Amino acid sequence: METVNITINNIQLEVPKSTTILQAARMINIEIPTLCHMKLEDFCIENKPAGCRICMVDVKGRRNLVPSCVTECTEGMVIETSSPRIINARRTVLELILSDHPFECLICPKNGKCDLQSLAQELGVREIRYTGEQSTYRMDTSQAIIRNPDKCIMCRRCELMCNTVQTCGVLSAVNRGFMSVVAPAFEQNLDHSPCTYCGQCVAVCPTAALTEVDQTSKLIQALADPDKVVVVQTAPAVRVTLGEEFGMKPGTIVTGKMVTALKRLGFDYVFDTDFAADLTIMEEGTELLNRLTKYLNGDKSVNLPILTSCCPAWVNFFEKNFPDLIDIPSTAKSPQQMFGAIAKNYFAKQLNIPREKLVVVSVMPCVAKKYEAQREEFRVNNDPDVNISITTRELATLIKQTVQDFNSLPESDFDRPLGESTGAGAIFGTTGGVIEAAVRTAYELYTKKPLPKIEFEELRGMDWIRKATVDFDGLKLNIGIAHGLGNARKLLEEIQAGKSEFHAIEIMACPGGCIGGGGQPQHHGKSEIIRARQKAIYEEDRRLPLRKSHENPYITKLYEEYLGHPMSELSHELLHTEYFQKQPEIIIEND
Amino acid sequence: MSHIKIKLHENQLQFIKDTCKEFNYEPGELINILHKLQDKFGYLPSEVQEVVANELKIPTAKVFGVVTFYSYFTMVPKGKYPINICLGTACYVRGAEKILDEFKKQLNIKVGESTPDSKFSLNCLRCVGACGLAPVVMIGEKTYGRVAPDDVKKILSEYQND
Structure with a gap:
């Protein structure tokens, strides 16, 4: 490896060629503040438009300061990172950014979690010497995400996620100079754009220019309503991240404390989306085996590969970008919606109350789930199966208002019957988890033999696209996994071209899967946090006594008492859905 | 979810498609394509931008970004x-x-x-x-x-x- 010798603040070091000054400084614990820069190491995602000019440093021999995030080290370079000139320049730049930023910190949804706020604190800004015009833009409240461009600092992180990583192409910098803003085409609302609501823009936004639609007030109202029975379901990826909001180490599992906190918040029943994940496996796994059996018997009309359908952003993505492929994904609803359907139809009956009296709340690592819950097909007489969907962050806010010390809460168990789950449901929260859970069940149903080994290492990891062949007692099943919608696009293009070699593909929209979701505690560009969450997901799986969905006794009971069998008529009615083509349509006008 | 509808006359649509083809559907030629289309139509309405984006397989937001960045391009029809x-x-x-x-x-x-x-x-x-x-x-x-x-x-x- 070719290296260069440099000097930073009188410290000499040797670094690989093409190392940036910022990287080199961090190797020797020298802090250079940054703002627009973001690097998700594990995913090879780097945002460095060098736009904010906060990371400026002095290179000997150069007249002007240089941005350290994009300037590569060269042989003999002598760098200074904290001279009065530099400190003054950084402060001036920050004051100029702040001079066009609303001073609403006290009532801002990002208060305490804002990168701009932290930087102002770090640089010790106590006054702003500049006053000038303030940008004013229209707020855009969509079904899941709120855009408040007044708070945008043009770091372009969202643009990178939306275009390069997710290939949705919704957000772009438009206009020029002082008027420039990040917006959808024609500055339309997000609801009128190809947005999938994946929320990765929200996950990386340093300020509150992009936030989720807050539903906590609506939830507090519902909890206080004596006429309502309020049940909650918590997604698999929430229990491994919620602790971060209370200062715990990333990857801390807080399942029991979370259940206690939810009970104290006043939910009548605390249930688990993992239960619905087990149910999803029964339906989706059976659908896979049905399609596969037909295919093996020579029926060429059958659609393979089968694609998972748990992720609402992913569903949105193929509806909007691949309308010709809407027959390929599994028709199984997502666990959130399966839970809603079972709660409103089966559990409400058990309680002997009408479905309208039951309020179903979901706690999700996701902002797209807010949108999913509002989809037309998931409501009966205008009563949605899932009434309120909040993110991990919103739950943390609620807990902070009610519980004195989350960290020292005792642990509780989920309520029955919709709170019982297996390790297969638990791993839904990570990329590779849904398909591993499906394989665990499909293997035993297909071969009628017990699994020789429960953990499928070949399906795990963080690589963007993974391939594995699983041996179903002689039948070789080719499995593909992609996370990040840009990677999903690659696999879909293979299918369109007739070149796909897979029988089944798992897709999750967010990097890392739900553990990296848009509703999770802010990772501030540290991808090691997402890695720690993944480790915790697999730990949670190992901790559970049952690890295959079809062994969940309450799932067996549900089929015996109510649904009949997987893919039954009632299952179709309650647990399966359909997809819609949503591409722009060109209409030819005649004279 | 709204369904975006793009209304264009057949000959306009054909002209846009032919222009994109003439430039080999090359995203790097976007500015030249937009120049030619503005010369023809006098302005670049959203419908034209949608079709160009579709033909070049690039996001409409990117096309709009370019149109709004350069002061030469306009989305308002010019007067006589x-x-x-x-x-x-x-x-x-x-x-x-x-x-x-x-x-x-x-x-x-x-x-x-x-x-x-x-x-x-x-x-x-x-x-x-x-x-x-x-x-x-x-x-x-x-x-x-x-x-x-x-x-x-x-x-x-x-x-x-x-």
């Missing part, structure tokens, strides 16, 4: 007589801003807009290379030099009967 006021240094110091204000007043439109009858549109540009005639106004291909605010009414009246 496009008025361009030079605001280059020479014209500016010789009072071009007052000329511009007078045009705005007379036509009752802002910069970048067209009159409701689509007769005039008003825009600014930077230096037409006739600094000796400053301040300069162009209406269509015709150039007016050493314009004073009092001349504006008279200049516009030339187009009154058209």
Whole structure:
């Protein structure tokens, strides 16, 4: 490896060629503040438009300061990172950014979690010497995400996620100079754009220019309503991240404390989306085996590969970008919606109350789930199966208002019957988890033999696209996994071209899967946090006594008492859905 | 979820598609494609941008970003007589801003807009290379030099009967 010798603040070091000054400084614990820069190491995602000019440093021999995030080290370079000139320049730049930023910190949804706020604190800004015009833009409240461009600092992180990583192409910098803003085409609302609501823009936004639609007030109202029975379901990826909001180490599992906190918040029943994940496996796994059996018997009309359908952003993505492929994904609803359907139809009956009296709340690592819950097909007489969907962050806010010390809460168990789950449901929260859970069940149903080994290492990891062949007692099943919608696009293009070699593909929209979701505690560009969450997901799986969905006794009971069998008529009615083509349509006008 | 509908005449659609093809559907040729389309249509409405994005397989937001970045491109149809006021240094110091204000007043439109009858549109540009005639106004291909605010009414009246 070719290296260069440099000097930073009188410290000499040797670094690989093409190392940036910022990287080199961090190797020797020298802090250079940054703002627009973001690097998700594990995913090879780097945002460095060098736009904010906060990371400026002095290179000997150069007249002007240089941005350290994009300037590569060269042989003999002598760098200074904290001279009065530099400190003054950084402060001036920050004051100029702040001079066009609303001073609403006290009532801002990002208060305490804002990168701009932290930087102002770090640089010790106590006054702003500049006053000038303030940008004013229209707020855009969509079904899941709120855009408040007044708070945008043009770091372009969202643009990178939306275009390069997710290939949705919704957000772009438009206009020029002082008027420039990040917006959808024609500055339309997000609801009128190809947005999938994946929320990765929200996950990386340093300020509150992009936030989720807050539903906590609506939830507090519902909890206080004596006429309502309020049940909650918590997604698999929430229990491994919620602790971060209370200062715990990333990857801390807080399942029991979370259940206690939810009970104290006043939910009548605390249930688990993992239960619905087990149910999803029964339906989706059976659908896979049905399609596969037909295919093996020579029926060429059958659609393979089968694609998972748990992720609402992913569903949105193929509806909007691949309308010709809407027959390929599994028709199984997502666990959130399966839970809603079972709660409103089966559990409400058990309680002997009408479905309208039951309020179903979901706690999700996701902002797209807010949108999913509002989809037309998931409501009966205008009563949605899932009434309120909040993110991990919103739950943390609620807990902070009610519980004195989350960290020292005792642990509780989920309520029955919709709170019982297996390790297969638990791993839904990570990329590779849904398909591993499906394989665990499909293997035993297909071969009628017990699994020789429960953990499928070949399906795990963080690589963007993974391939594995699983041996179903002689039948070789080719499995593909992609996370990040840009990677999903690659696999879909293979299918369109007739070149796909897979029988089944798992897709999750967010990097890392739900553990990296848009509703999770802010990772501030540290991808090691997402890695720690993944480790915790697999730990949670190992901790559970049952690890295959079809062994969940309450799932067996549900089929015996109510649904009949997987893919039954009632299952179709309650647990399966359909997809819609949503591409722009060109209409030819005649004279 | 709204369903976006793009309405275009068949020959317009064909012209856009042919232009994209002529440039080999190369995203790097976006600016040249937009130039050619603006020459043809006089402006770049959202429908045109949607089709270009679709043909080049790039996000519409990116096309819109380029259209709104360069001041040459416009999403507003130009009037029959496009008025361009030079605001280059020479014209500016010789009072071009007052000329511009007078045009705005007379036509009752802002910069970048067209009159409701689509007769005039008003825009600014930077230096037409006739600094000796400053301040300069162009209406269509015709150039007016050493314009004073009092001349504006008279200049516009030339187009009154058209």
